[in-house]
Amino acid sequence: MSKALEILKKYWKHDSFRTVQEEIINAVLEGKDTLALLPTGGGKSICFQVPTMMNDGLCLVISPLIALMRDQVQNLQNKGIKAIALTGGINENEIIDLLDNCQYGNYKFLYLSPERLQNDWILERIKNLPINLIAIDEAHCVSQWGHDFRPAYLKINMLKDFFPKIPFLALTATATERVQKDIIEQLNLDNPAFFKKSFSRENLAYMVFEAEDKLHLAEQILKKNPQPSIIYVTNRKACTDTVSQLESLGFKATYYHGGLLPKDKENHMKLWMDEKVQIMVATNAFGMGIDKGNVKTIIHLHLPSNLENYYQEAGRAGRNGEKSFAVLLVNPSDIFHAESQFISILPDKDFLNLVYKKLCNFFRIGYGEGIDEQFNFNLHQFCTQYNLPTLRTYNALQFLDNQGILSISQEFSEKISMQFIIPSKEVIRYMSLNPDDEEIILTILRTYPGIHDIQTSLNTQLISKKANVPELKISQLLEKLKERNIIDYVSKKNDTSITFNEVREDDKTINRVTKHLETQNKLKIEQLQAVLKYINDKKSCKNTLLLDYFGEKTATDCGICSFCIQKKKPTKNNASSISEKIIELLKIQDFNARDIQKLTKFSKDDVIFALQTLMENDKIIIQPNNLYTLKK
Template identity: 65%
Template sequence: MSETLQILQKYWKHENFREPQEEIINSVLKNKDTFALLPTSGGKSVCYQVPAMVKEGICLVISPLIALIKDQVQNLQSRNIKAIALLGGISQNEIIELLDNCQFGNYKFLYLSPERLQQDWIIERLKQLPINLIAIDEAHCVSQWGHDFRPAYLKINLLKAHFKTTPFLALTASATERVQKDIIENLALENPIVFKKSFARENLAYHVINTEDKFHKIKQILTKNPQSSIIYVRNRKSCIEISNQLKALNISSTYFHGGLNIKEKDTNMALWMQNKVQVIVATNAFGMGIDKPDVKTVIHIQLPENLENYYQEAGRAGRNNEKAFGILLIDSNDIKAAKNQFISVLPDKTFLKEVYIKLNNYFQIAYGEGFNETFSFNLNQFCTQYKFPVLKTYNALQFLDRQAIISLQNEFSEKISIQFTTPSKEIIRYMSLNPHSENIITTILRTYSGIFELETQINTSLIAKKANTTEDNVLKVVTNLEKEHYITLQVQNNDSSITFNEVREDALTINRVSKFLEKQNDLKTNQLNSIIHYAKTNACKSKLLLEYFDEKEITECGICSFCISKKNNKSTNSILVEEVFHLLKHSNLTSREIESQLSITTEDTIFAIQILLEKDKIAINNYNQYYLK
């Protein structure tokens, strides 16, 4: 048995590699620069984690997704593999300490975001580490034609000049030919061995269903397929509403979005992962790092932003290789709504500059200051204060995040500030009467000088770490101190945090990145047009997706909504059209009422209605009822 397979079985408990994981690993072990295009569920992380365990030294992993970095580090640590991450919002001294641990502590993995490479001193420190492999995850971000381009990724090739004999491994789940060439060029990969797995998913049936009553259709789908499912929605409010509607129909459900606190996320996720509920209703904040093989159905209620995202999200179904469904529900208003959501809310240079200046003013950052400062942030409060439209502002902040000007983390947090209001001798007396609280209180007093004189924001996670306890215990002690009137306590909820990665320079900063903003806006418009084309074109849905990713010589899948409809007998279709026409002679009806009265499928109903509309035999009124003209 090979050493790589032994490591896979020992740490990851898999019996064998998936194709082409082993070939990629062998390429890396031969110190070859390697490019791997593995679609969703292809197992990208194993491709760098296993060879890094074989080699002496530490693997440097560069990833733009903070949530995924956290998940990967926790996952490795749970397998007793030493891993560490340089995340935003930590001081230079803390970074130095973490890098010292990497150098002398026998760590196997160091994760960081590409923005860290913009700090020259960090690159110099990295050069001192025994790096055995440099893995670039989400490598499409290197390309200006990628759907999440981040200029900070362009700094990676600076490492190439120093680590000349260290293999580079670029990994992505979605990249067109143009993006692939851009990645190889921008990373300065030398004669890379390229591995590309087809995007085809033979067990996954892509369905595009036109329906004016989406919830009725969801009920039909989930009743017919009672296995584990995901429903993707556009916003947080819809998560809760759809989940509650499903519960009312006795379909077990929970929800997930970026505004939940960590405990709520973990609880809801566990319910779904353990199959205690059938459905998780989620925004696109959900999914990275999720590997649940038995998902039967993924439903999108609205048009996604691009085909890259749609492919990855729909691809979370059927990872056990059993028949599964990726379903997109659309109605007559969806294209207009998508353009309003994704195109009309794109910020231009003027708006971006205004948001950036107001953001600095909001946190009272002076010109030339603000570097590496982190603040709790509530988007709605910020927009209310400056009368900004929320979606357009969020897109502006996301752009600033991708350009590494700020780091925006969409995680629920509580800003906790306290001030001791009783003399220190009373606190000592309290600790003697409550010895279980002594360690935590002592840690707070040692960490925050002046906490008797001023209201001070405390970091409960840091206190828990220093006191060798849990964050819940810290919160209990603080709450009890307030109840006993020893402190004043202020708690402010925030749905995200912002770290400033540069000093404030206003126009200089925005002028530098405005060319990327223009490219991004053009790219997003083209990407939305691509998914509209996918939804509206009468062609094999699997074939349309594969063509988008530049695959050639593709045959029709035979299982998507188009292929199934094509199999229908033409004479049967003619009868259906006549039946619907005859039914509408008696009364005006909605599509759902037609479907119910004739006991036919939604697809057949839509087909008959479309034929009658095209022949100008019927029309629709303001009540969504069809009537004879």
Template identity: 60%
Template sequence: MTASLQILQKYWKHDTFRAPQEEIINTVLAGNDTFALLPTSGGKSVCFQVPAMVLEGICIVVSPLIALIKDQVQNLQKKNIKAIALLGGISQNEIIELLDNCQFGDYKFLYLSPERLQQDWIIDRLKQLPVNLIAVDEAHCISQWGHDFRPSYLKIGQLKTHFPKVPFLALTASATNRVEKDIINNLKLENPKIFRKSFARDNLAFHVIKTEDKFYKINQILKKNTQPSIIYVRNRKACVENTNRLTALGISSTYFHGGLSSKEKETNMSLWMQNKVQVIVATNAFGMGIDKPDVKTVIHIQLPENLENYYQEAGRAGRNNQKAFGILLISPGDIKTAKQQFLSVLPDKNFLKETYIKLNNYFQIAYGEGFGEQFSFNLNHFCTQYKFPVLKTYNALQFLDRQGIITLQNEFSEKVNLQFITPSKEILRYMSLNPHNEEIVTTILRTYSGIFELETQINTTLVAKKAKSTEENVLKVITHLHENNYINLHIQNNDSSITFNEAREDALTINRVAKFLENQNELKTDQLRQVVNYASTDKCKSKLLLEYFDEKNIKNCGICSFCITKNKDKKTYIELIEKILQLLKNTNLTSREIENQLSTTSEDTIFAIQTLLENDKIAINSYNQYYLK
């Protein structure tokens, strides 16, 4: 048995690798630079985690997804594998302490965001580590033609000069040939071994369903397929509204979005993961690191922004290799709406500059200042004050975030400030009376000098880790201290924060990134065109997706909405069309009324109605009723 397989069985409890995981791992162990394209559910993390465990030393993992970093670090720690992450919101002293742990504490994994590599002193500290592998996750971000390009990723290629003998592994779940070449060039990979797993999912049926009443169709789908399901919606409000509507129909459900607290996210996620509810309604904040194999159906209510995200989100269905469905529901006005939502809200250079200047003014940051400063942020208040359109402003801020100019944190967070207001001897007395709280109180006092003199912001996550406790327990202890008048405590809840990563330079800052903005807008326009093509073209849906990812010589899947319709007996449709014409002789009817009276499917009904409309046999009135012409 190979060392890799022993590691897999010991820590991951799997008997065998999925193809092509073992080949990738062997290539990395042989010291080769490697590019691996593994679609959603392909098991990317194992490809760097296993070889890193086999080799002596520590693996550096670069990823832009904070939620995914947290998830992977927690999962490794649960396996008693020493892993650590350099995330935002921690001081330089805390970073130094974490890097000391990596250097002297026998850690196996160090996760960090690409922005960290822009700090030269961190690079100097990384050079002192016994690095055995550098893994670049979400590697499409390094390409200007990737759907989430970040210039900060370009810094990763510089690590090649510092670690010339260390293998690099670039991983992504979505990349065209053009993006692949860009990744290899920008990371400076030397004669890389390339692995591309097909995007084909033989068990996953991609359906595009045209319907005038999406919720009626959702109800039909979920009552027919009662296994775990995901419904993707555009915003937080839609999460709550659709969950309430499902509950009213007797379909158990919960929701997930970036505005929930960590505890709420964990609670709602657990309900769904443990099959206590059938459906989780979510924004695209949901999904990273989620591995639930028995998802039967993934439904998108609106057109997605691009096919990369759609494929990944729909691909969360059917990971147990059982028949599953990725369903896109579209109504007649959806394409026009999508163009308004995605294209009309793209910021140009002038709007980006105005947003950046007003953002600095909003926080009273002077020219040449602001570096490293962090503020709580309310997008609606900011837009109201300056009369900015919300979506366009949000896109501008997201672009500034991707360029590394600011860090926009959308997840719910709690800012905790406290000051001890009683003498130290009283604190000692408190700890003797409350010995179960002693470790947390001692950790706070050791970590934050001056906390008796000044109100100090504390990092509850760090305190919990040092005290070998949980963040929930830390909050309980400080609340108890406050209630008993040992401390002054201020907890500020916010669902967004902004950190300025550069000093304010106005035009100089925006001019530097203007070309990237132009490229991004061109790319987003083309991506939406591809989505519209997928939704509206009469062609095998699986084939359309695979062709988008540059796969050739593809056969029709036989199970998507197009293939099923194509394979239907023409005689059946002729009979259905005749029945519809008979019904409409008596009265005007909506498509749902026709469907109910004839006990047929909405797909068949709409196909027959479209045929009649195209042949000018029927028309539709202002009440969405069809009538004979």
């Protein structure tokens, strides 16, 4: 048995590698730069974790996904493997301690975001670490043609100068041929080995259905397939609204979005993972690092903005190899509004300039000032004050964040501060009478010596670690001490903060990134056109369309998607007679598709086909309320 397989069995309890994993690991062990294109669920992390465990030294993992970094570090620690992540909210002293551990404490994995490499002193420390492999996750972010370009990724190639003999492993789940070439060039990979696992998922049926009443169709699908399911929606309100609607229909469901506190995310996730609820309704904040093999159905209630994201989200179904379904529900009005939904909210140069200047004014930052200043931020308040459109403003701020001009933190943590308001001898007396509380109070006193004199911010995570007690127990104690008038205690949710990474230079700042903005806007328009093509193409297998988008050719249709199933069905009814009956009905009054189906007694597929044909021939039109009417 190979040493790699021994490591896999020992720590990950798998008896064999998946397709191309072992080949990637061998290339890395031979010291080759490597580009690996593995679709969602393909086991990318194994490709750098196993070779790292086989050699002395440390693997540097660069990833833009904080949640995924934390998840992987936790999983490694649960296996008894030493791993650290330099995520947001860690102060300089803590970072120094963590990097000391990496240098002297036999740690095997150091995870960090590419933005961390822009700190010179962190880079200097990394240069002295015993690194044996550099893994770049979500490597498509290095390409301006990738679906989530981040300029900070462009700085990664400087690590080549410091570690010329250390292999680079670039990993991504979705990259077109143009993006693959860009990754190799931008990361300065030296004659890399290239591995690509097929994007085809033989057990996953891609379905596109038109439906005026999406919830009604979703209900039918979920009742037919009562196994764990995910419904993707585009915003937080849709999460809670959809859960309420599903519960009224008798389903057990919960929700997940970026605005939940970490403990709520964990609780909702556990309900679904433990199958106490069937359905997780979520925004695209949900899914990264989720390892649940028996997800039967993924339903998208709204149009995705690009096929890269759609493929990843759909790919969370059927990882156990059993037949599963990725269903995209489309309303004619969805397609009609797609351009305004995705394109009109893209910021152009003038709007980006406006938002940047207003933001500086909002925080009273003068020209040439602002670097490293941090502020709490409320998007709604900002947009209201300056009469700015919310979604377009949000996209402008996200672009500024991606460009590294500012950093937006959405940790959704609780900001806690306290001060003892009784004499120290009374605090000692309280501890003697309440020994269960003594360890936490002593830890607070040792960590924050001035807490008797001034209101002091607390890091409950640090206290939890030092006192070896859960964070929840600390919060409960603080509430109890406040009720007994022992402390003055303030806790508020600190959902968003903005840090300015550069001095304010207005036009000069924005002009520097205009080219990237134009490139990204062009890319997003192309991506939406690809989504519309996927939806509107009634003459091609859905699996073939997806594979073609990712540069993979296939000569055979999948046989299980919505197109292939429809192709197999004999058309019993004459299309012209259905069209004639629909026109007769619409002469009386306007109807939606479901009513037309009931009244004509034809199948849903035949009615939809006839309606589409009539619309293409300019015989009828669909109104914003989803009623069909004769064209005048």
